[in-house]
Amino acid sequence: MMLNQQDWKRLQAPILWLGVALVVVGLLAFYAKNYHDEKRVALEQQRTQLNQARQKYLSSGQEREMIVQYLPLYQQLIATGFIGEERRIEWIEALRQIHLQHKLFSIDYNISQQATMHPSYLSNLGSFILHSSTMRLNFGLLHEGDLLTLLDNLRAQSTGFIVRECTVTKLSRAKINPTMLTDYLDASCDIDWITLRDPQLRTPL
Known part of the structure; x- marks a missing residue:
């Protein structure tokens, strides 16, 4: 069937x-799809935020338990000097007290001089x-x-020191005299004093 001009x-x-x-x-379908996508993204974001809040709550409880x-x-x-600034004066005073006692x-x-350690x-x-910080001790025995x-x-x-090495040698300058207290041996020790410090914190001494 052919359409004429009047039909057109x-x-x-x-x-x-x-x-x-x-x-x-077409426009309704386009906007409906966009609306659906936006709602889906918003729902996923809400789920993510909920999971993050749940994880934060659980981790905060674990952190409290660890702190306690x-x-x-x-x-x-901290009290013994392992955490914080090194306490050289206290180390020397401890040696003096032991020596006298x-x-x-x-x-x-x-x-x-103090050095940074990087143990594997x-x-x-x-x-x-x-x-x-390494302390070298030399003393008679x-x-x-x-x-x-x-x-x-x-x-x-x-606390917080490691005896790296000690050597003891016999002195050849004197014979043993049971009536006189004197040093018959010579000792040399290297001791590493270890401290753990957070550069962002000031730990009270």
């Missing part, structure tokens, strides 16, 4: 309205930095027990 004129209005309807339907559990130990380590022979000491077995210290007395008493008064 009669169909112009319906075709125009059909085109308008198709455009409107480890705070006494942390305070003890046990009537040891004279002790010479030298403390090196401590890879995760958080914000803390591990420091070490009546017998080997004096060395153990010094180290045991030093360990009882202080």
Whole structure:
């Protein structure tokens, strides 16, 4: 069937309205999809925020438990000088007290400059930095027990030191005289004093 000019004129209005309807339907579908996508994104964001809030709540509870559990130990380590600024004066005073209490022979000491440690077995210290200062001790001994007395008493008064090396040699200048107390041995020890410090915090001494 062939359409003449009059037929086309009669169909112009319906075709125009059909085109308008198709455009409107397309726009409605487009906005409906966008609305659905926005609601889906908003729902996912709300779920994410809810999960984050839940995790934060759980972690805060765990942090409180850890603080309650480890705070006494942390305070003890601060009190003993392991955490915070190094306490050279206290180290020297501890040596002096041990020397006087046990009537040891004279002790010479030298403390090196503090250095940063990076031990491979401590890879995760958080914000803390591990420091070490080496103390070289030279002193005379009546017998080997004096060395153990010094180290045991030093360990009882202080924490955070490692005995790196000790050597004991016999003095050849004198014969053993049972009636006179004198040093017959010479000892030399290297001790590493260890401190753990957070550069962002000022720990009271």
